[in-house]
Amino acid sequence: MRELELYFGPQHLGMVGNFSITLKVEGDRIREATANPGYLHRGFEKLMEYRTWIQNFPLVCRINVVEPDHMELMYAMAVEKLANLEVPERAQYIRSIFLELSRVASHLFGLWAYANMLGFDTVAQWAMYHRDLVLDLFEELTGGRVYHIYIWPGGVRRDFPEGFQEKIVNTLHSIGGCVPDYDDIFFNNRLFSERAKGIGKVTREEAMALGATGQVLRATGMKYDIRKVEPYAAYHQVPWEVPIREEGDAYSRIWVIRDEMIESVHMIFKLLDKMPEGKVFNRTPNPFKWKIPAGEAYVRCESSRGELGLYLVSDGGDKPYRVHFRTPSYPHGLTVLEKVLKGESIADVGNIMISLYVVAPEIDR
């Protein structure tokens, strides 16, 4: 049979985000796949060198559109490390609760994308509706639905308003009460397991050699989670477990996402019980004349897609000298995707790409 070259290009119903894959197919089977990133490249790291330390905060949360809060946390932690700032304890608890709410919202968005692509429209509508309830909480706390700019070097920007804790509890109860319905319609559905079992299989040695972290690695049976390996914020104060699966295919990855969402909801309840009183930020020096001593810092955390890291270099001035983000979608979308797509059929490309949980703006920055 003759070999054809097809573009699974940016304008496609199975593609969430602006990303393109070039496929060499023979019949229905893929012989070779090449990823073409670069449609969303803005030169972030160069733009950040022209703005002062405080002016970079509205810029840094726009790197990952679906989940902007972990980027703010990374930049704040790196600046605190270089400038020797302390964070009060109540702020650490608030940061953890905020990040876990963001993780729940991001997983619901991923569930919308995956269910929509497979054809389960009902579950897609439910997931988007529940995500909107969480975004209402964000809007009351920070003023914006999508971009928050809430985590600040030295703490968080403001404290919880009156009655906010009850609102969090009520929203999470109403989402958690629908989990049996989700299970009936989607997760235990025979159609989902027929379409996702055995597709896009990644073994543990392949995942370790290609630099994969996050759900891709946890679906092969290793409990690698930066919140347990190198704890930050308030994650070591409450008991919780890392969910894993064994097989390594698309089915296990979606089940790991579901288990993580439920674990996040339980973790928020435990953190709310244990939260102490106190102030929520330590004052930073005058932000217009803030010079940070020379040095470098590498910090890392666990975003909803995997290991996120930031390498920051300062030369003693009022602007950063070099900023480099290590984003989790970079190995997933470029090396793991090209390896996993060999031998699959064309109908499964969208399935595999969304189950690998790739977000295109994170690759290009």
Next chain:
Amino acid sequence: MSNSIKENLISSFPDIQVEVPEKDRLKINAEKEEVISILSYLKNKRYGHLALISCVDWMEEKEFELIYILSAYLARDDEYTDRERLNIIIKTRIPRDNPEFLSVIPVYENAEPYEREIHELFGIIFSGHPRLIPLFLEREYEIPPFRKDFDNRQYVKDVFDKIPSVL
């Protein structure tokens, strides 16, 4: 934990400088010829996760600085030891006028897109790389865009503002 790694490294590679700048971080300054042997040595000691390859442009000192950051995966499925908390940062300097380096793909397979990105944004040539073609950029620039002598705002004035609007 980092002290035992430090002693092992100093005994195997006598010319490098190893320091512990803070908790859970180990910094190694090496010459450019020794980097590949240090990376293979550390990979055999189970530091098999290459997290990042980065590059800093020190224009006044006329050097590029390449940075490799390594860490370890879990040995047993649910045991978190000090070995996984450690991040090893390896730094080396190459001259700015003739920048070229050896590719580390034979040791770490996932270094391929990092080296392509550094090649197109800084202009460093990695010998032994199977496909050193552009990754993000759509066109060629005279000075690679992330170097310190490329001025963003002047480029925007020269290229984008000169195009006339239609009515």
Next chain:
Amino acid sequence: MDRNQLIKWFKEPGRMAHKYSLHVIYFCTGCGIIEIPPSITARWDAERFGIIPVATPRQANLFLITGYVSLKTLKPIIRTYEQMPEPKFTVGFGSCPINGGMYWDSYNTIKHLDKYIPIDGWIAGCMPRPEAIFVAVTHLWTLIDKEMADGYKRYRKNYRYYRANQEQLYGKLDWPPLFPIEDEK
């Protein structure tokens, strides 16, 4: 429906049916894709305004350019726009297509999008709320009624200048001109 609407339906049924069923093409061009799924799902329901997403440009007549446009993305945008059948409308979503937005000094983003394709309306914000999309759609209906939403007619009339701007940015283009360009006398 009141008397004005009934009169309009009798006089111009084609235009009324056209404006109450705008089909959006599904193309996630940038940041703004994060507020499109909430608009088209159950909570902020866009289908009561007649808007549903479709798969190919041949079936669409509304193009929402959500967010910033990079150099690599502008080529598929122009090709998609030229494949849509007339009459077609474009709306720029977010602050970035207006004048560069937050990335005004980036070497890889387009600063003014209406130098390359014609735009009928803008929605400001970063990100705009889903209600802003619905307000923009009702404004677009008013413009269609008054025959002021004529981006596609401007493209046909001034194609020479649009094509010259595109070629000044990219050099030689891969696709032939959409309308024949006469040489200036």
